[in-house]
Amino acid sequence: MKFLKLLTHRAAFVALLLLLQLTILFAIILRFQEYFVYFYILNIIISVVIVLNIINNRSNPAYKIAWLIPIMLLPIFGTVTYLIFGRLTIQRSLQHKMEDIQKKEAHALACTIPDLKIKTTNGDALAQSTYLTTYGIVPPFKDTKGTYLSLGEDVFEAMKREMEKAEHYIFMEYFIIEEGEMWDSLLEIMVRKAKEGVDVRLIYDDMGCIFTLPQNYDKKLEAMGIKCSIFNPFVPVLSSVFNNRNHRKITVIDGKVAFTGGNNLADEYINAYEKHGHWKDTGIMLEGQTAWGFTLMFLSLWDLQRNEERDYCEYYPKEGYEALPAIKGYFQPYTDMPFDDETMGENVYLNLIGRAKDSIYITTPYLVIDNLLMEALCNAAKSGIDVRIQTPHIPDKWYVHAVTRSNYGQLIEAGVRIFEYTPGFIHSKTFVVDGLFATVGTINLDYRSLFLHLECGVWMYQTEVIPVMLADFRKTEALCQEINLKTAQEVGWFRNLGRAVLRVFAPLM
Numbered sequence: 001m002k003f004l005k006l007l008t009h010r011a012a013f014v015a016l017l018l019l020l021q022l023t024i025l026f027a028i029i030l031r032f033q034e035y036f037v038y039f040y041i042l043n044i045i046i047s048v049v050i051v052l053n054i055i056n057n058r059s060n061p062a063y064k065i066a067w068l069i070p071i072m073l074l075p076i077f078g079t080v081t082y083l084i085f086g087r088l089t090i091q092r093s094l095q096h097k098m099e100d101i102q103k104k105e106a107h108a109l110a111c112t113i114p115d116l117k118i119k120t121t122n123g124d125a126l127a128q129s130t131y132l133t134t135y136g137i138v139p140p141f142k143d144t145k146g147t148y149l150s151l152g153e154d155v156f157e158a159m160k161r162e163m164e165k166a167e168h169y170i171f172m173e174y175f176i177i178e179e180g181e182m183w184d185s186l187l188e189i190m191v192r193k194a195k196e197g198v199d200v201r202l203i204y205d206d207m208g209c210i211f212t213l214p215q216n217y218d219k220k221l222e223a224m225g226i227k228c229s230i231f232n233p234f235v236p237v238l239s240s241v242f243n244n245r246n247h248r249k250i251t252v253i254d255g256k257v258a259f260t261g262g263n264n265l266a267d268e269y270i271n272a273y274e275k276h277g278h279w280k281d282t283g284i285m286l287e288g289q290t291a292w293g294f295t296l297m298f299l300s301l302w303d304l305q306r307n308e309e310r311d312y313c314e315y316y317p318k319e320g321y322e323a324l325p326a327i328k329g330y331f332q333p334y335t336d337m338p339f340d341d342e343t344m345g346e347n348v349y350l351n352l353i354g355r356a357k358d359s360i361y362i363t364t365p366y367l368v369i370d371n372l373l374m375e376a377l378c379n380a381a382k383s384g385i386d387v388r389i390q391t392p393h394i395p396d397k398w399y400v401h402a403v404t405r406s407n408y409g410q411l412i413e414a415g416v417r418i419f420e421y422t423p424g425f426i427h428s429k430t431f432v433v434d435g436l437f438a439t440v441g442t443i444n445l446d447y448r449s450l451f452l453h454l455e456c457g458v459w460m461y462q463t464e465v466i467p468v469m470l471a472d473f474r475k476t477e478a479l480c481q482e483i484n485l486k487t488a489q490e491v492g493w494f495r496n497l498g499r500a501v502l503r504v505f506a507p508l509m
Contacts, residue, residue, distance in 0.1 A: 047071055050082060098339060101300045105137050108296055108312035113289060116140060118330050118461070124355040125330075125461045128437070131351065132334050132459060135342050138296065140330040144288035146465040148440070150472045152269040155261060155283040156182055162257045162285070163189045169199035169315065171298040173250040175442075177204050178212035178266035186265060187224075194225035201227040203301060205246040206234045212266065229305045231454075244338045246301070247453040249283075249442050250294055255317045258286045258294035260333075260456055261440055262365075262427045269427070277394040277424020280476065282363070284440045284458060284465065286331060292316065293333035297456060329463030336443065336455040345443040346450045348459060350376055352433045359386040361432040361473045365425065367391055367404040368446040374410065381415035390473070390480060392427075393420035399502055400446070406499035408488040418488075419480035429457075432473060438466045 051071060067082050109116075116139040118129040133139050149155045163170055163186065170193060177183055194200040202221060204213070214220075218228040231246040251259040261283025268275040286294070299312050336345035353360055353376040360380055367389065369377075381387040389411070395401030408418050429445075432438045441457020443449045460466060491499070 097304065098337075101303050102137055104303070104312055105296050105300055108316070109137070109139065111313050112316045113139075113141070113292065116142075120461070122436075122461075125437070128348075128351045128355065128459065129330070129332055129461070131347065132332050132344075136334045136344060138293040138333050140332040140461075141289035141293060142330060143327060144286055144290040144331045144463075145327055146290075146331060146460070146463055147285040147287075148465045148468045148472065149261070149283045149285060150468075151271075152263045152279060152281040152283075153271060155259065155263045155281070155285075156185075156270045158285050159251055159259055160185060160189060162253050162259075163193070163251075165257075166193050166198050166253045168254045168317075169201070169252075171201050171250070171252040171295065171302075173203040173246070173248050173298055173301065174265050175205045175208040175245065175247045175249065176212060176264035176266055177209055178264075180267040181272045182267050182270050183265045190226055191224045199227070200225065201229070201298075201302065203229045203231055203246065203298070203305070205231045207232070207245050208247075208264075210234060229302060231301075231305065243448075243452050245448075245453050247442050247449060248297075248335070248456040250298055250456060252291060252295045252298055255292050255295045255315055256287065258291035258333075259283055260286075260294065260442065260458060262429055262442065275425075276392070276396050279424060280421055280426040280428060282428035282430060282440065282472070286458065288327070290331040290333060290458065293331075294456075297333060297335050301454070327464070329466075330461045331463060332459045332461075334457055334459060336450075336453075338452050338454065343451060345441075345455050345457070346370075346373065348439060348457065349373065349431065349443075349445075352431050352437055352439065353377060353380055355437075356380055356385050356433045358434045359388075359432075361388050361430075361470065362445075363390045363426055363428045363430045363473065363476070364445040365392055365396070365427045365429070366400050366444045366446040367407050368400060369407065370447070370450075373445065374407070377411060377416055378414035381411070387416045388419065388473075388477070389416060390419045390421055390426055390476060392425040393422045393481065394424045396425055402495075402499050403502050405488070406502070408483055409485065412483065412485045412488055418483040419477055420483060421476065421479060422481050423479055426476075430469060430473075432466060432469050435466060435470055437461055438463075438469055440469070 051068060071082055117133075118125060118140045120126060129140050147158070149158060170190060172190075190200045190202075209217070218230050221228040232244060249260055249263060262281045263269045263283050267273050268279050269281055271279050295315055296312060299315065302308065334344055334348065336343070350372065353373075360377075377387055377389075391404055392401070395404075412418060428440075429443055430438065430440050438460045439457050440460075441455065443455045443457055449455055
């Protein structure tokens with residue numbers, strides 16, 4: 001019964017059509033082999049042009065290598081596959097539209113909370129914040145109360161409580177949604193609030209939900225009074241655009257409260273059922289000015305998809321944030337998009353690592369990193385900085401976990417300490433540096449998050465959240481198993497070979 005259901009699923013239909021297109025395409029190529037000499041020469045010329053283009057473009061070197069190998073080993077099939085799936089391009093019309101939307105964001109900030117700048121003598125804080133403001137538009141915010149939520153269950157309860165208070169709007173944006181205890185509870189609140197006149201909107205990623213939501217689920221939600229937009233609908237046409245997914249997790253209520261972090265809206269994230277052992281995830285609730293930054297983040301993507309031309313300033317809380325007392329520290333939201341040449345997510349991490357003086361504490365579900373991050377982490381540890389990374393012990397994807405473990409040896413040799421979360425799967429994405437800086441968000445330490453997906457996070461400096469994050473890291477470490485160099489290196493030759501192959505193609509996973 002389950003097999004029959006899978007066969008009749010939309011994903012199976014789409015996969016079948018894509019396979020059919022590939023078969024026809026390669027059949028045409030094989031047909032041309034009657035003119036093999038001419039065809040082969042033409043293909044070699046095309047391959048050389050593509051190889052030169054790959055070498056000279058601005059994409060990540062590891063991503064380049066992952067494509068250069070199949071193109072050079074199998075010129076015909078490798079070239080065709082790259083032309084379909086490998087090009088990281090953006091239409092000029094979309095680029096212009098994004099530029100217009102960014103101007104609207106900048107205008108909304110100028111007319112609501114003008115001239116926000118970080119005020120400190122700490123040069124490292126100034127440099128990091130200046131980078132985020134210059135290339136991410138959104139400035140640092142004060143007057144924000146941050147609450148660190150150390151488990152998905154805590155995020156769930158806080159979301160329900162705050163959504164019940166909504167008076168004007170609820171904006172939500174998620175990669176995965178699945179019907180069950182978590183989503184059904186939130187949906188009940190959303191439907192009820194929509195009937196009360198609250199503007200309720202949802203963006204979900206089609207690929208992320210292809211196995212978890214029924215087809216045309218957006219129409220079902222629209223019928224309930226919820227405005228719904230599907231990001232990058234998955235259609236059976238061969239294209240590299242399917243590489244770009246919306247991996248962000250955002251909830252904004254009335255522009256006054258915002259949530260982000262690792263949690264999607266499915267039951268494994270709140271341990272309502274056990275999928276990969278105990279699921280350890282984290283999030284952050286932001287009350288105050290910083291919520292406005294996440295509101296603009298949501299509205300810009302909604303505008304990009306739905307072509308709504310309303311002035312974003314209309315969504316600014318009419319009461320403002322005057323009731324909130326001045327709270328210590330700064331919060332700065334940021335987003336990373338695959339439609340430009342700015343790898344903001346990786347640069348935030350590199351900035352944090354490169355400016356550390358005493359400690360770097362990281363949690364990540366995947367440790368599939370490029371040479372820049374590898375060298376940064378190793379150099380920090382070699383310089384005497386206490387670098388610790390927590391990863392899952394029970395994986396959700398065996399092949400990604402294999403690549404994660406293949407990186408342990410080099411890191412441990414340099415002095416980085418690796419801890420695997422033995423109760424199950426750790427899905428949080430956090431950095432805490434020197435007990436002074438931190439970030440919480442959606443960006444995994446893997447190629448898809450760093451270079452291909454829409455992502456988001458919040459950078460923090462001297463906030464009251466940071467000691468809480470640090471305490472949670474140490475508490476979690478007590479539940480972990482530390483991996484020593486001997487354990488990391490004691491792997492059979494066959495497994496080593498498999499990991500070596502997987503590492504080469506890790507940027508394409």
